[in-house]
Amino acid sequence: MKTRVLRWTVLSGFAAFVLWYAFGYGDRSFENLCPFGGVASLYGLATGGEFTCSLGPANLSLLIGIVVLALIAKRAFCGWVCPLGFIGELIYRLREKVTRKRVKTIPPRLNAWLKPLRYIVLVLVLYFTWQTGDLIFRGYDPFYAIFSGMGHGTLGWITWSILAIFLIGSWFVPMFFCRYFCPLAATLDPFSRLGLIKVSRNAETCIDCNKCHKVCPHDLHPEKVDVLRHHDCTNCMECIDACPIAKCMTLKAKV
Amino acid sequence: MTIPRWVIPVLVVVFMFGGYGLRLAFTQPTTNVVFAEQTASGEMAKIEATVQGVKCKGTAGFFTKMYNETPGIYTIKTYASEHKAVFTYDPSVTSPDDIKAVMEKKLTFGDGSKRQIFTCLEMVEK
DSSP states (O other): OOHHHHHHHHHHHHHHHHHHHHTTOSSSOGGGGOTHHHHHHHHHHHHHSOOOTTOOHHHHHHHHHHHHHHHHHSSHHHHHTOHHHHHHHHHHHHHHHHHTSOOOOOOHHHHHHHTTHHHHHHHHHHHHHHHHSSOTTGGGOHHHHHHTTSOTTOOTHHHHHHHHHHHHHHHHSTTHHHHHTOHHHHHHHHHHHTOSEEEEEOTTTOOOOOHHHHHOTTOOOGGGOSBOOOTTOOOOOHHHHHOSSTTTEEEEEOO | OEEOTTHHHHHHHHHHHHHHHGGGGOOOOSEEEESSOOOSSSOOEEEEEEEETOOSHHHHHHHHHTTTTOTTEEEEEEEGGGTEEEEEEOTTTOOHHHHHHHHTOEEEOTTSOEEEOOEEEEEEEO
8 A cells, every 4th residue: 555545544633623613612722733833832831821812731731742743653634644744745636647647857057945834834833923912914914814614813815825836836836835835844843853864875775766866855865865754754654655676765764 | 774655643642642641731820819918827729610712811811800809819810622611719708600601691792682601511629
C-alpha cells in the first residue's frame, strides 16, 4: 500500500474530527483544536495566568504534544494532521489531475526568498496578539475562515481575498500556505531540525533518477544528501514511495 | 536504525490524542474575578455552571460584570473554551437559583430591545 493512502486516511480522520467540532458537536470550539493557539496563549498565561480570548487548555496541551512529536518525527504534524495543509495538498493534487502533469516548482531562489515570510508572520501575530490580548488575526487566518464558515471575527472582503490567495496559491505552489505563511510551521522549525526520525538515502544503490525530489511537496533535495535533516521535511514519505529502488530510501533514527 | 513506515502514523495518533488528553492538566481560567476577599467567618459554597454565551474573554468579562451588584458572590472564574463559570458564594446570602436568575436576566440594548445574552444549561455543586 502506498503511504499516501494511509496518510490521506489519517488526514481525513483529523479533518473530520475538526469538522465535528466546527459543526458544534464537540464539547468546545474547533478553535481549541489548533496548537498555534497554545503559542498565542503563552504570554497571557505567563503574565496573568489566564488564557487569551477563546483559547483554552487543549490549545496548550496539543502544542506540547506536537512539539514532542516534532522532536521525534520532525514536522509530522504538518504532513499527517493539519487540515489546512491537507486542503492545500488536495488542491495541488487536483491541479496535477486536471493538467495531467506534475506541478512545476517555483524558482529555487524565489522560494528561498519567500520562505522567511512565515517567521515575519509569526512575529507579527504574536506581537499583536500579546499586545491586545485578543485573537485579532482571526480574520486573516484561512483555517479559521474555512472551519468557522466565515464566522465571527472574519473581515469580509479582506478574509475572502486571503482565502482566494490561499486557494490560487495552493493551485500553483504545493503547500503554498505552509511554506510561506504558516506561523505554526515557523514555531516548529527549530524542533523539527532536531527531529530524530529522518528520511535516509543509500548513496550506493541510488540511481540519481531525481524522482524523490520531483515528488517532494516542499521542494527538498533528498537526492543530494544521505540524511534529510531539513526542518521542512514532514516525513510524508512521498519520496520513499517514489523511489524505484527497494530500500534505497528509508526512515532512520539519526541524531 | 531503520524505522518501519507505520511508526510515523502511530506516533502522530498517539501524540495528538495524548496531547488532547493532557488538557486536563491545565486548569487556568479565562478570567478570574475576586469580588470580596474570603473571610474566615464566611461560609463558602462552590457551584459550576455551564453557560451558553460565554465563549471568549470579552463575553466572559461581560458575564462577570453582571454580578457586580450581586451580594454574596466571592469569586467567579470563567473557562471560555468549556463555556463554564465557577462561582464561590455565601449560601446564607445568595443561592444557585439567584445566580442563575442574574445571568439569564434580559438586558436593555441601545435600540430599546430587551434580550437575554446568557443561558444556564447546567449547574453542578462542587
